[in-house]
Amino acid sequence: xxxxxxxxxxxxxxxxxxxxxxxxxxxxxxxxxxxxxxxxxxxxxxxxxxxxxxxxxxxxxxxxxxxxxxxxxxxxxxxxxxxxxxxxxxxxxxxxxxxxxxxxxxxxxxxxxxxxxxxxxxxxxxxxxxxxxxxxxxxxxxxxxxxxxxxxxxxxxxxxxxxxxxxxxxxxxxxxxxxxxxxxxxxxxxxxxxxxxxxxxxxxxxxxxxxxxxxxxxxxxxxxxxxxxxxxxxxxxxxxxxxxxxxxxxxxxxxxxxxxxxxxxxxxxxxxxxxxxxxxxxxxxxxxxxxxxxxxxxxxxxxxxxxxxxxxxxxxxxxxxxxxxxxxxxxxxxxxxxxxxxxxxxxxxxxxxxxxxxxxxxxxxxxxxxxxxxxxxxxxxxxxxxxxxxxxxxxxxxxxxxxxxxxxxxxxxxxxxxxxxxxxxxxxxxxxxxxxxxxxxxxxxxxxxxxxxxxxxxxxxxxxxxxxxxxxxxxxxxxxxxxxxxxxxxxxxxxxxxxxxxxxxxxxxxxxxxxxx
Amino acid sequence: xxxxxxxxxxxxxxxxxxxxxxxxxxxxxxxxxxxxxxxxxxxxxxxxxxxxxxxxxxxxxxxxxxxxxxxxxxxxxxxxxxxxxxxxxxxxxxxxxxxxxxxxxxxxxxxxxxxxxxxxxxxxxxxxxxxxxxxxxxxxxxxxxxxxxxxxxxxxxxxxxxxxxxxxxxxxxxxxxxxxxxxxxxxxxxxxxxxxxxxxxxxxxxxxxxxxxxxxxxxxxxxxxxxxxxxxxxxxxxxxxxxxxxxxxxxxxxxxxxxxxxxxxxxxxxxxxxxxxxxxxxxxxxxxxxxxxxxxxxxxxxxxxx
Numbered sequence: 001x002x003x004x005x006x007x008x009x010x011x012x013x014x015x016x017x018x019x020x021x022x023x024x025x026x027x028x029x030x031x032x033x034x035x036x037x038x039x040x041x042x043x044x045x046x047x048x049x050x051x052x053x054x055x056x057x058x059x060x061x062x063x064x065x066x067x068x069x070x071x072x073x074x075x076x077x078x079x080x081x082x083x084x085x086x087x088x089x090x091x092x093x094x095x096x097x098x099x100x101x102x103x104x105x106x107x108x109x110x111x112x113x114x115x116x117x118x119x120x121x122x123x124x125x126x127x128x129x130x131x132x133x134x135x136x137x138x139x140x141x142x143x144x145x146x147x148x149x150x151x152x153x154x155x156x157x158x159x160x161x162x163x164x165x166x167x168x169x170x171x172x173x174x175x176x177x178x179x180x181x182x183x184x185x186x187x188x189x190x191x192x193x194x195x196x197x198x199x200x201x202x203x204x205x206x207x208x209x210x211x212x213x214x215x216x217x218x219x220x221x222x223x224x225x226x227x228x229x230x231x232x233x234x235x236x237x238x239x240x241x242x243x244x245x246x247x248x249x250x251x252x253x254x255x256x257x258x259x260x261x262x263x264x265x266x267x268x269x270x271x272x273x274x275x276x277x278x279x280x281x282x283x284x285x286x287x288x289x290x291x292x293x294x295x296x297x298x299x300x301x302x303x304x305x306x307x308x309x310x311x312x313x314x315x316x317x318x319x320x321x322x323x324x325x326x327x328x329x330x331x332x333x334x335x336x337x338x339x340x341x342x343x344x345x346x347x348x349x350x351x352x353x354x355x356x357x358x359x360x361x362x363x364x365x366x367x368x369x370x371x372x373x374x375x376x377x378x379x380x381x382x383x384x385x386x387x388x389x390x391x392x393x394x395x396x397x398x399x400x401x402x403x404x405x406x407x408x409x410x411x412x413x414x415x416x417x418x419x420x421x422x423x424x425x426x427x428x429x430x431x432x433x434x435x436x437x438x439x440x441x442x443x444x445x446x447x448x449x450x451x452x453x454x455x456x457x458x459x460x461x462x463x464x465x466x467x468x469x470x471x472x473x474x475x476x477x478x479x480x481x482x483x484x485x486x487x488x489x490x491x492x493x494x495x496x497x498x499x500x501x502x503x504x505x506x507x508x509x510x511x512x513x514x515x516x517x
Numbered sequence: 518x519x520x521x522x523x524x525x526x527x528x529x530x531x532x533x534x535x536x537x538x539x540x541x542x543x544x545x546x547x548x549x550x551x552x553x554x555x556x557x558x559x560x561x562x563x564x565x566x567x568x569x570x571x572x573x574x575x576x577x578x579x580x581x582x583x584x585x586x587x588x589x590x591x592x593x594x595x596x597x598x599x600x601x602x603x604x605x606x607x608x609x610x611x612x613x614x615x616x617x618x619x620x621x622x623x624x625x626x627x628x629x630x631x632x633x634x635x636x637x638x639x640x641x642x643x644x645x646x647x648x649x650x651x652x653x654x655x656x657x658x659x660x661x662x663x664x665x666x667x668x669x670x671x672x673x674x675x676x677x678x679x680x681x682x683x684x685x686x687x688x689x690x691x692x693x694x695x696x697x698x699x700x701x702x703x704x705x706x707x708x709x710x711x712x713x714x715x716x717x718x719x720x721x722x723x724x725x726x727x728x729x730x731x732x733x734x735x736x737x738x739x740x741x742x743x744x745x746x747x748x749x750x751x752x753x754x755x756x757x758x759x760x761x762x763x764x765x766x767x768x769x770x771x772x773x774x775x776x777x778x779x780x781x782x783x784x785x786x787x788x789x790x791x792x793x794x795x796x797x798x799x800x801x802x803x804x805x806x807x808x809x810x811x812x813x814x815x816x817x818x819x820x821x822x823x
Contacts, residue, residue, distance in 0.1 A: 037771075041781075043555070043599050052557065124567030130559060176601055196600055196607060197781060198614075198773030223682060223771040225662075231669045231681045232771075391549035391786055398553065416559070426559060435562055 027257040029239065029496045029517040034215040036508075037223040037238035041197050046179035047165035048119065048128035053507075056416070057242070058200055058220050061510045062103070063165035063185030066094055066113070067158065073323055073418055073504040075158050079108065079166055079186060089153035089459040090136075092161075096144040100209040102168035103183050103190045110140030115169035117148075131164045153457040155464055159325070159419040188212040188511050197222060214499065214514030233258060239497050239515065242508060244490040245364075246312040257495050263506030264314050265489040266321045266414040268423070270481040271357065271372055272441040277407050279353055286441075290347040292479035296333040297340035298379045299372070301485045308368045309487045316483035319475045320423035323504045324415060328469035330476040333483070340379050352380025357408040358396060361387040369410040372482065383408070398435045406440045413438075418504050420468045425452055428475060443480035522811065529803050533796065537589075540795045541582050544788055551598050551786035572598050574788075585792070594796075595789035599782070604793040607778065614684065615774035618766060619759045621690045622697030627752055630702040634709025634748075635741060638717065649706065656703030661696045665769035668692040682771035693770045697763060701755050708751045712744040719743070745816050753809035760805075761798040 042055035047063045050056065066080040077083070080094035100108040120132040134157070136149040150157060171184030178184075183191035186209065189202035199221040204213055221238070223229040226245045230252060232238035244252070244260060252258045273286040273295065285291045305313035314322070317329045344350055359369040366387055373383040388396070397406055415422030426437040429452055430444035448471050455467035476483075489506035496516040501509035552568040553560070569575045573584065588595060594604035630653075637649040672692065673681040680689045716722065717740050725735045762776025775794060782790040813820045 043785075044601065049601075124564065125571045127557065127560070127564075129564060129567075130561065133561075180601060195610065195773055196602065197611065197778055198771075221682070221771060222773065224777070225666075225769050225771070227666045228669060228681055228769055228771060231674050234674045235677065235681055237681055389549070389784070391554050391784060392547075394553055394558075395548050395550050398550075413558075422559070438558065 027236075027494065027496055029494065029515040030236070032215050032515060032517050033217045033219065034240070034497070034510075034513060034515060035219045035221060035232075035238045036240040036242065037221050037229045037232050038242055039222075039224055039226075039229070041222045042200065042220075044176070044180060045183070045191065045194070045200070046176045047167060047185070048116075048126045049176055049179075050127065053416075057508060059165065059185075060187070061189045061202055061218060062183040062187040062191060063167065064187050065162050065165055066096075068162050069418060069503045071502045071504065073325060075162065083158075085459070087459075089150075089155065089457070091147055091149050092157060093141070093145065093147045096146065097209065098144050100186050101207060102166075102171070102186055103205065104168050104171055106168040106170050106184075108166060108186050109143050110146040111143075112166060112169055113146045113148075114138045114140055115172060116164065116166060119167075119172050128164065131160050153459065155456060155458060156417065156419045156421045159417040159422070163417055189218050192217065211512060213510060213512060218510055218513070233492055233494065236494065240491065240493040240500075240508070242491045244492045246310040246487070246490060249310065249312065249490060252492060258492055259495050259497075260490065260492045261502075261506060262312060263489040263502065263504075264321065264323060265486050266323050266418065266505040267412045267489075268316070268320050268414060268486050269368065269410075269412045269484040270316075270319075271484065272406070272409040272411065272427075272439075272481055273479070274404070274407050274440060274442055275480065276401060276442045277355075283348075283353075285347075285349055285353050285355075288347045288349075289478060290343040291349055293333070294340040294343035294347070294349075294379060295376060295381065295482050296479050297336045297343065298381075299333070299375045299482050299484070300335040301332075301483070302335075304368070304371055304375075305485055305487075307371055308364070312490060313485045313487040316485045318472045319428070319481070319483065320420070320472075321414070321486045321505070324418050324420055324423050326420040326465050326468040328465075328472045330473060337378055344379050350380075352382060354382045354384065355407050356384045356386050357410055358386050358388065358393055358406055359410040360390045360393055362390075365410060368484070372410060372484075397438060397440050400435060401433055401442055404434065404440070404442075409440050411438075414505070421452060421456060424471065424475070428480060441480035443478070445474060445478060448474045448478075522807075525807050525810070529800070529807075532803060533800060536799045537586065537792075537796060538582070540792055540799075541585065542578075544786075544791050544795075545578055545581075547783075547786065549786045551788060554785050555598060585789075594793040597782075597787055597790050599785045599787045599790075604789050607790060608775065608793055608797060611773055611775055611778050614767070614772050615760065615762045615776065617684055617690075618693055618697055618763060618772065618774060619756065621694035622701060622759060623756065624694070624698075626698030626702040627705055629698075630705030631709045631748060633702075634706040635713050635736075635744075637706070637710040638713035639736060641714065646710075650710070653703040653706040656699045657707075659699065661700065661763070661765040662769060664699060665692065665696045665766065668695060669769070684770075684772060689770075693766050693772065696766045696769070697759065701759075704751065704755065705748065709744065709748050712747040713740060716740045716744045742816065746813060749809055749812050749816070753805050757802045757805045760801045761794075 038054050040054050042050055042058045043052055044050045044055060045059060047059040050059055064079050066078060067075050068078040070076050079097055081097050083092060083094045085092050096110065102108055117132055117135060117138040120126060120128040134151050134154050136151045139147045141147055166186060168184035171178060188205055188208045190205050192201040192203045194200040199219055202218045204216055223232060226248060229241045230248050233241045249260055253260050273292050275286045277286050278284050301315040305311060305315060315332060317332055318327055357369055359365050369385050373385060376383050397409055413427055426432050427439055428443060429439060430449045432439040433442055434440060451467045451471040455464050458464045491506055498516060499512040499514045501511060503509060552565045552574055556565045556568055573581060596603055597607055633649045637646045640646050669681045672679040679691055683689050722735060722739050725739045762774045762779060764776035764780055767774040767777045779794050
């Protein structure tokens with residue numbers, strides 16, 4: 001037995017020494033083929049169908065938009081070289097870059113923009129539909145100038161158009177099935193082959209219209225298991241991994257061949273408090289602002305960031321992430337149990353109450369909800385976890401007010417177009433009670449609603465900022481949620497990967513990616 | 518024998534029909550709305566409705582079932598709600614991964630398992646028996662995901678000998694094969710030991726010994742051959758399980774096989790794909806059981822099917 005133990009110890013020592021030796025060498029990529037390990041696969045490669053984040057990561061390497069975001073959350077030109085807006089905020093005119101070709105050889109011009117709009121009009125089942133449903137018309141003014149007219153002024157238009165990907169008109173005619181197997185964008189990579197659920201391999205577009213990537217191929221491979229993804233980066237089988245679970249950063253951060261990128265994310269986490277919820281005795285605890293505030297005073301968001309996200313999270317300072325345009329910081333609810341208890345007492349809930357919280361049954365979500373439960377127990381609020389698979393939860397949380405069983409919901413939200421309206425409307429506006437949206441707090445504040453509605457029609461950025469700042473202040477003070485925080489976006493890559501670009505919140509852009517090989 | 522075989526084969530048709538009804542009804546009973554999941558959280562009520570309309574999800578469930586069965590008889594299992602690809606094409610493109618994994622596990626595990634089990638029975642109570650059973654119990658108790666991740670940590674990350682993912686070359690098969698096979702090896706070791714012990718107590722074994730037959734022949738021809746019936750039953754069930762995909766092995770080693778396809782499809786409530794997979798899994802079980810039954814007759818000619 002003793003021999004066995006000493007043998008094992010020697011083995012362990014040998015392993016640790018061997019990793020140390022590897023680390024000292026300068027690393028170069030053995031090939032010019034970049035591999036990105038993602039947690040999940042794209043749902044569909046047609047950029048007008050796909051809806052999840054991984055679909056965007058993959059399709060963005062093949063398809064481009066008129067405008068795009070840079071890392072600082074600014075809208076910058078891409079396929080359009082400049083744009084202007086009419087005084088009434090209704091017409092946007094884009095001047096397009098010339099001489100660009102789609103992967104299938106078709107030219108990119110104003111007619112192509114019109115064709116994309118037409119596709120959105122013709123097919124209701126496309127996610128493209130929601131980007132264009134406020135468009136009145138699209139007119140080709142000349143071969144390289146196009147004007148989009150809106151039904152009513154909407155200052156989020158510029159943000160939303162960063163989601164409208166340009167696809168060859170000829171390819172769109174051939175439909176979704178064609179686009180699932182062929183790429184027809186203007187992007188730096190073209191589709192080579194794909195195994196659904198396995199990998200998607202792209203090759204460099206040698207006819208790309210601006211400075212492009214240095215790598216020959218870009219392969220997205222699906223690696224659902226966190227430990228395997230980390231191992232692939234360590235062995236060099238993957239050059240980039242997305243995401244890195246917060247709990248695993250420690251495993252790779254000391255490795256000199258690996259760079260961990262840490263971005264404040266746009267995923268805002270919160271717990272909705274159903275303001276119309278009735279206890280068995282008829283009282284409505286969450287209808288009382290004091291109770292809702294007490295819950296926030298009882299909640300330690302610093303500890304939450306530490307316990308649930310290993311410190312890779314930011315405390316909440318407003319009702320959405322600081323990466324979103326028009327974010328306005330608020331005074332944090334510094335944890336104060338005495339104050340929380342006092343507010344509960346004033347509201348007549350000194351002895352607390354029993355309540356249920358709905359949560360997705362993944363490890364990280366459950367851990368977060370457990371933390372909420374523990375924090376609220378300090379003010380006698382007894383939380384019971386109802387863990388379900390996310391698809392089942394989506395059904396529960398879509399039930400209208402008269403049927404809803406949702407009392408609290410542990411959830412998160414991030415606006416894909418990084419805009420303030422998208423970060424609030426669907427989850428807090430009075431018109432967005434389920435099933436029209438996800439306002440499961442059933443919170444309806446007239447002033448807040450009006451501010452959101454008015455801001456959309458404003459064109460002056462200062463006025464817009466003021467309106468959104470007011471809206472944030474109201475929701476912050478009214479507490480329809482427990483504000484939890486923002487977890488960071490963590491990705492990692494080998495040190496030989498260069499030319500990486502990011503959108504806000506760390507979304508990867510592969511346009512100029514290269515490898516030292 | 519042939520008539521029996523054909524009769525059994527024909528009997529699978531009504532059986533599959535009944536299975537199809539159960540599967541169809543059950544998957545539609547799971548809470549969750551595929552149209553809503555596909556459209557994403559930012560979708561409007563109208564968008565969700567449009568998707569429902571496109572895939573016929575707003576029709577009464579009986580109509581949906583009849584439509585499904587009509588298409589099935591034409592060899593059409595429908596299209597995935599998620600990727601819009603034909604289900605037959607999706608299953609075909611992923612089945613070979615699962616088959617390769619099954620072969621990788623089956624190429625060594627049953628043989629080693631039976632070998633250990635038989636030797637344990639022969640040397641019952643001796644050192645080898647204890648060691649063999651300890652080995653088997655360890656194999657049974659080591660969870661697949663732990664074994665896989667430890668294998669990756671040691672052989673891929675630290676020693677750099679084997680890849681962590683994929684089945685691109687023979688080295689890629691080693692770790693997945695280890696995870697797939699270990700459990701089966703352990704189960705078979707235990708079953709073959711007990712089955713062998715049972716037959717060793719039979720009168721005909723004693724008679725064979727009394728006849729003065731060599732011990733090796735007593736063991737091999739009399740005891741082992743008769744204990745095979747139980748072993749094959751267990752083996753059949755195990756293979757059936759493996760053919761429906763090993764979610765754990767496929768997840769850890771990033772292999773896009775049928776197990777992961779099923780799990781992903783359930784997450785999206787991709788009804789046609791779930792339905793197609795469950796029907797195929799059921800059919801596999803039925804056929805494997807049939808093969809096992811046939812093998813009984815081969816092993817023991819006293820068992821006759823007329």
